[in-house]
Amino acid sequence: MSILVIAEHDNASLKAATLNTVAAAAKINASLTSEIHVLVAGATCSAVASQAAAVAGVAKVLVADAAHYADQTAENLAALIHAHAPGYTHVLAPATSNGKNTLPRVAALLDVAQISDIISVLDADTFVRPIYAGNALATVKSADSVKVITVRTTGFDPVAATGGQAAIEAMSAGPDLGQSKLLGRELSKSARPELAAAKIIVSGGRGMGSGENYHTVLEPLADKLGAAMGASRAAVDAGFVPNDYQVGQTGKIVAPQLYIAIGISGAIQHLAGMKESKVIVAINKDPDAPIFQVADYGLVADLFQAVPELVAAL
Amino acid sequence: MTLKILVPVKRVIDYNIKVRVKADNTGVDLANVKMAMNPFDEIAVEEALRIKEAGIATEVVAVSCGVTACQETLRTAMALGADRGILVETDVELQPLAVAKLLKTIATNEAPQLIILGKQAIDDDANQTGQMLAALLGWPQATFASKVVVDAAAGKVAVTREVDGGLETLELTLPAIVTTDLRLNEPRYATLPNIMKAKKKPLDVVKPETLGVDVTPRLTTLKVNEPAPRAAGIKVADVAELIHKLKTEAKVIS
Numbered sequence: 001m002s003i004l005v006i007a008e009h010d011n012a013s014l015k016a017a018t019l020n021t022v023a024a025a026a027k028i029n030a031s032l033t034s035e036i037h038v039l040v041a042g043a044t045c046s047a048v049a050s051q052a053a054a055v056a057g058v059a060k061v062l063v064a065d066a067a068h069y070a071d072q073t074a075e076n077l078a079a080l081i082h083a084h085a086p087g088y089t090h091v092l093a094p095a096t097s098n099g100k101n102t103l104p105r106v107a108a109l110l111d112v113a114q115i116s117d118i119i120s121v122l123d124a125d126t127f128v129r130p131i132y133a134g135n136a137l138a139t140v141k142s143a144d145s146v147k148v149i150t151v152r153t154t155g156f157d158p159v160a161a162t163g164g165q166a167a168i169e170a171m172s173a174g175p176d177l178g179q180s181k182l183l184g185r186e187l188s189k190s191a192r193p194e195l196a197a198a199k200i201i202v203s204g205g206r207g208m209g210s211g212e213n214y215h216t217v218l219e220p221l222a223d224k225l226g227a228a229m230g231a232s233r234a235a236v237d238a239g240f241v242p243n244d245y246q247v248g249q250t251g252k253i254v255a256p257q258l259y260i261a262i263g264i265s266g267a268i269q270h271l272a273g274m275k276e277s278k279v280i281v282a283i284n285k286d287p288d289a290p291i292f293q294v295a296d297y298g299l300v301a302d303l304f305q306a307v308p309e310l311v312a313a314l
Numbered sequence: 315m316t317l318k319i320l321v322p323v324k325r326v327i328d329y330n331i332k333v334r335v336k337a338d339n340t341g342v343d344l345a346n347v348k349m350a351m352n353p354f355d356e357i358a359v360e361e362a363l364r365i366k367e368a369g370i371a372t373e374v375v376a377v378s379c380g381v382t383a384c385q386e387t388l389r390t391a392m393a394l395g396a397d398r399g400i401l402v403e404t405d406v407e408l409q410p411l412a413v414a415k416l417l418k419t420i421a422t423n424e425a426p427q428l429i430i431l432g433k434q435a436i437d438d439d440a441n442q443t444g445q446m447l448a449a450l451l452g453w454p455q456a457t458f459a460s461k462v463v464v465d466a467a468a469g470k471v472a473v474t475r476e477v478d479g480g481l482e483t484l485e486l487t488l489p490a491i492v493t494t495d496l497r498l499n500e501p502r503y504a505t506l507p508n509i510m511k512a513k514k515k516p517l518d519v520v521k522p523e524t525l526g527v528d529v530t531p532r533l534t535t536l537k538v539n540e541p542a543p544r545a546a547g548i549k550v551a552d553v554a555e556l557i558h559k560l561k562t563e564a565k566v567i568s
Contacts, residue, residue, distance in 0.1 A: 074445065074455055075448075075454055075455070096478050097457075097458060098477075098478075101445065101458075102445075103445075104410070104441070104445035104449070105446065105449040106449075107411065107442070107446065108411060108449035108450050109449050112411070112532065113410070113532035113533050114410070114411075114440070114446075116440045116441055117439065126536065131437065131438050131538070132327070132437060132439070133439065134541060135333045135342075136333060136342050136538050136539065136540065136541070137540075137541050138535050138538050139536040139537045139538070139539070140533045140535050140536065141533065141536055142532065143533075179486065179487055180454040180456070181485050182483070182484055183472060183483040183484065184482070185480065185482040185483075186481045186482075187479040187481075187482075188479060188480045200567075225567065237496070237497065242481075243460065243476045243481065243495075244476075244477075244478060244480045252478070258560070258564070258566040258567065278566070279560070279564045279566045280547070281560070292549070294544050294547075296544075296564065297548060298547060298549045299549070299550050299552070300549060301553075306553055310557070313553055
């Protein structure tokens with residue numbers, strides 16, 4: 001019996017979230033003597049398979065290469081994973097929008113529970129996961145024959161992307177169910193680091209006042225620090241930035257080395273997405289803003305003065 | 315084509331309440347705490363109502379699974395505009411797979427063309443029920459919706475989804491499952507006359523046993539803890555002190 005990890009990728013390259021998920025699989029495997037296999041389902045995705053084969057700790061890479069896996073639609077993907085799940089004790093995917101979309105479908109097809117968003121592995125059946133926006137941590141034990149799990153990437157340090165020499169094995173694709181099709185994508189293009197994997201994040205909230213301010217004030221700081229840019233729900237709802245900037249309970253969960261919250265009051269649902277950051281800096285003119293309760297360094301100041309000053313001094 | 319929409323709604327702790335873990339670590343304290351409809355489900359109800367008001371759907375049916383008090387949540391849905399309610403009543407702790415199985419039987423009886431659910435509940439944060447229901451019914455799914463356009467004549471729905479990289483739009487063949495994200499719409503408030511009217515709308519109560527569904531939990535919660543608090547931070551006087559601290563104390567910039 002082995003452990004199956006579903007690769008996160010865009011048909012061209014393996015995404016870092018896969019490395020955290022393999023790390024969670026390795027923790028599970030500490031009490032077993034299984035192999036870790038990675039499933040790459042995509043279209044013309046052989047480059048991804050090669051990258052997955054190099055990941056430390058991976059014994060085998062299974063590749064399902066077919067046009068109807070190109071867009072990662074849940075129906076086709078779940079059917080494929082379901083068909084290959086026998087023989088695995090655990091099926092893991094990162095808790096990305098793809099993982100969250102597909103894996104519950106797999107669990108239901110297998111008639112097992114899903115354990116969402118684990119942040120810690122206690123043994124092969126027992127896991128810790130946040131509930132109530134991270135205001136409580138539940139330790140849950142599964143009695144199912146197959147454990148279907150999504151992994152909160154910030155809970156597990158990534159394994160090395162290189163050093164492994166896994167065998168690559170092609171597997172037959174399932175049928176195209178034809179139930180859904182992609183009409184189009186509007187993806188944000190940015191030269192900055194990916195939010196979920198960034199070492200430093202500069203994040204703006206309602207206090208930015210406008211989308212223009214968000215960009216003119218925060219971009220120079222992000223440029224100086226080589227940081228990714230994030231936002232609170234309030235800033236996204238107000239239309240300052242697109243949805244993929246959102247950090248919080250229902251947005252992205254991040255845990256960088258340094259998180260700089262600017263003009264963010266610190267609503268519970270925002271804190272749920274960033275309070276595991278190593279160092280938190282808050283800049284806000286309201287000394288009573290809840291963000292200061294989680295900040296290691298708080299600066300009560302007008303952000304429109306403080307941020308340019310910070311940029312000039314760095 | 316007459317289109318019926320099913321909207322599952324969950325009774326959860328009001329999102330404004332700060333939750334407290336019970337002293338015996340068996341769960342969070344829900345005694346005498348204000349409960350409300352899960353916010354994502356309010357968005358689901360609103361979207362269903364808008365589709366009905368646009369003349370595309372003829373009926374919106376709200377369904378809830380849980381304790382007797384879930385009737386209040388269904389009355390809320392009906393005060394907002396749902397035509398009737400169905401409660402699957404049980405005192406058993408319901409996990410997403412069990413809820414999906416209950417909803418499957420309801421969907422089989424009701425034959426809706428569209429089921430709109432919240433993407434996750436703010437209590438267990440599981441984000442599973444819609445996807446599981448789609449799997450059990452063998453229907454297509456579009457999770458994390460920020461825009462829903464139904465073409466009933468063509469039997470299709472186009473759904474824009476909030477995904478990690480931005481937005482993507484899927485076209486699904488009806489019947490289908492949609493789960494809502496935050497920016498799909500802004501839910502209306504129930505007016506007093508509508509709250510009164512909702513009390514007269516039909517509300518059926520059924521039991522899981524009647525539906526032939528085993529709702530036994532698959533996961534056992536061994537304990538619930540408070541997360542470790544962050545060590546108290548400090549206020550710095552100015553930008554110069556902030557930079558000094560980040561360089562010499564936190565050592566996160568150089």
